[in-house]
Amino acid sequence: MPYQSYAERARRTSCLIWTAAIFCAIIATAVIIAGLVILVIYLIYQPKSPYLKMGNAQLIHLYYDQAGTLDTELQITIMAENDNTKTDAAFYSLSLDLLFQSVTIAELQAADFVVPKNSSVPLGYDVQSTPVPLDPVGMSAMDSALKNRQIPFYLTGRARTRWRLGSLYSVGIWAHLSCKMTFFWPNGSVASMQCSNKR
Ligand SMILES: *[C@@H]1O[C@H](CO)[C@@H](O)[C@H](O)[C@H]1NC(C)=O
Ligand SMILES: *[C@@H]1O[C@H](CO)[C@@H](O)[C@H](O)[C@H]1NC(C)=O
Numbered sequence: 001m002p003y004q005s006y007a008e009r010a011r012r013t014s015c016l017i018w019t020a021a022i023f024c025a026i027i028a029t030a031v032i033i034a035g036l037v038i039l040v041i042y043l044i045y046q047p048k049s050p051y052l053k054m055g056n057a058q059l060i061h062l063y064y065d066q067a068g069t070l071d072t073e074l075q076i077t078i079m080a081e082n083d084n085t086k087t088d089a090a091f092y093s094l095s096l097d098l099l100f101q102s103v104t105i106a107e108l109q110a111a112d113f114v115v116p117k118n119s120s121v122p123l124g125y126d127v128q129s130t131p132v133p134l135d136p137v138g139m140s141a142m143d144s145a146l147k148n149r150q151i152p153f154y155l156t157g158r159a160r161t162r163w164r165l166g167s168l169y170s171v172g173i174w175a176h177l178s179c180k181m182t183f184f185w186p187n188g189s190v191a192s193m194q195c196s197n198k199r
Helices: 002-045 136-148
Strands: 051-064 069-082 088-100 103-110 113-115 119-128 150-165 173-184 190-196
Touching (some): 051 150, 051 173, 051 190, 069 088, 069 103, 069 113, 088 119, 103 119
Antiparallel strands (some): 069 119, 088 103, 088 113, 150 173, 173 190
8 A cells, every 4th residue: 555655654754853853952952051051150250261370499409420410309389370269270180391401300290189269279399300311412501501500491281270160160271381490500599480371
């Protein structure tokens, strides 16, 4: 009975189309409502991205032998800043590299932590490097740095941050920090410090 069979198929097709249309309409409405909720939350709280800032730094020890082996100790404080007055911020996956020239001397890390609204958390590091061999470029850079009595180091890295609204967390945003720091030698105090939050 071809007629019936066609009619049946047509009915079924139209049923499928309607189901799909209703399903799409529900999804679209849900997306619009979710978008509005996020927009309203954003307008009320106006979250500012949390960021990393350089605090105090000091070169404690520097041993450098004629074979080109460098052994250093630095004290570095990184500030995790949350300028937002209404929301807490979570920092996680923090990782910063300390370099002399292109040689990584040490890696700074932190366990996940929360910075309450409108405050900051200091992360103090006593960075004791293991002896690292410098390449010829690094060796000549260290020779002239010691001659000038100013030792340059470079700190670069990032942490992931999220702001918190009650039990809700935003998506992760990277907070970058790069600093070119120079220390007087032998007293080890900061001679210059240039930092950027750009990647
Ligand atoms: C944020 O902190 C600063 C200084 O710590 C304070 O003067 C200010 O009143 C605080 N703002 C709010 C909204 O809590
Ligand atoms: C360290 O030495 C430099 C130059 O040698 C000097 O300008 C600076 O004031 C000294 N810093 C301290 C804390 O003594």
